[in-house]
Amino acid sequence: NAGVTQTPKFQVLKTGQSMTLQCAQDMNHEYMSWYRQDPGMGLRLIHYSVGAGITDQGEVPNGYNVSRSTTEDFPLRLLSAAPSQTSVYFCASSYSGLYPTDTQYFGPGTRLTVL
Amino acid sequence: DQQVKQNSPSLSVQEGRISILNCDYTNSMFDYFLWYKKYPAEGPTFLISISSIKDKNEDGRFTVFLNKSAKHLSLHIVPSQPGDSAVYFCAASSILTGGGNKLTFGTGTQLKVEL
Numbered sequence: 001n002a003g004v005t006q007t008p009k010f011q012v013l014k015t016g017q018s019m020t021l022q023c024a025q026d027m028n029h030e031y032m033s034w035y036r037q038d039p040g041m042g043l044r045l046i047h048y049s050v051g052a053g054i055t056d057q058g059e060v061p062n063g064y065n066v067s068r069s070t071t072e073d074f075p076l077r078l079l080s081a082a083p084s085q086t087s088v089y090f091c092a093s094s095y096s097g098l099y100p101t102d103t104q105y106f107g108p109g110t111r112l113t114v115l
Numbered sequence: 116d117q118q119v120k121q122n123s124p125s126l127s128v129q130e131g132r133i134s135i136l137n138c139d140y141t142n143s144m145f146d147y148f149l150w151y152k153k154y155p156a157e158g159p160t161f162l163i164s165i166s167s168i169k170d171k172n173e174d175g176r177f178t179v180f181l182n183k184s185a186k187h188l189s190l191h192i193v194p195s196q197p198g199d200s201a202v203y204f205c206a207a208s209s210i211l212t213g214g215g216n217k218l219t220f221g222t223g224t225q226l227k228v229e230l
Contacts, residue, residue, distance in 0.1 A: 004158070031215055031216065033215070033217075035218075035220075040222060041117075041222060042117070042119060042204065042206075042219070042220030042221050042222050042223065043159070043204070043218070043220040044220075045217050045218070048211065048213075048215045048217070049215075050213065050214040050215045054213075056211070056213040056215070058211075058217065059217075090158050090159070092158075094216065097214065097215040097216045098210075098214060098215075098216070099216070100146075100147035100164075100166075100208035100209075100210070100216060101147070101164070102216060103161045104161070104216070104218060105158075105160075105161075106151075106158030106159045106160070107158050108156065108157050108158050109156070109157075109158055
């Protein structure tokens with residue numbers, strides 16, 4: 001099993017450009033989520049999905065879109081990048097997300113810089 | 116408003132000694148807590164957890180203690196090894212209104228275990 005994979009590892013964008021951060025998991029997990037990590041702050045939840053076709057907003061959703069057309073994939077879209085979106089982005093998945101005991105597995109992260 | 120706080124950004128201990136990492140929380144609704152470990156350029160990996168119905172959970176060299184009245188938890192690593200050098204995140208789990216499981220993270224403590 002590859003676990004949770006994320007591409008790209010690094011990305012530099014100019015303000016106003018758009019891009020999609022890819023996330024995939026091969027563990028047949030229903031629950032997937034996106035977090036961002038900024039200096040001096042803990043990881044914060046952006047969007048999450050409890051299954052294919054279902055998504056919802058987390059703590060810091062503004063400026064980001066998501067969709068979940070398959071169980072395996074959960075891409076994160078930046079429609080018009082802003083310098084405030086410079087961050088490290090982590091995708092995570094767990095079996096159901098219904099219980100606190102469902103361990104969440106994180107991908108290796110994407111480091112995004114917006115100039 | 117940081118609901119999960121790790122007030123020590125860094126900690127240095129000698130190999131073989133005990134490492135104690137501390138975490139405080141403010142939301143009394145939190146009832147499940149986790150510790151994640153993170154190496155550079157990798158995603159966080161689950162280490163150990165504790166439910167609020169317990170005050171201690173042990174897994175090998177790692178023990179987590181929970182003091183509900185003080186809203187405080189700590190991670191003890193005994194004996195500390197150089198491979199334990201990493202950033203340790205404390206997190207609290209809460210169930211989202213749309214289903215799904217949100218982790219609220221602290222800012223992390225960088226542990227360095229010296230020879």
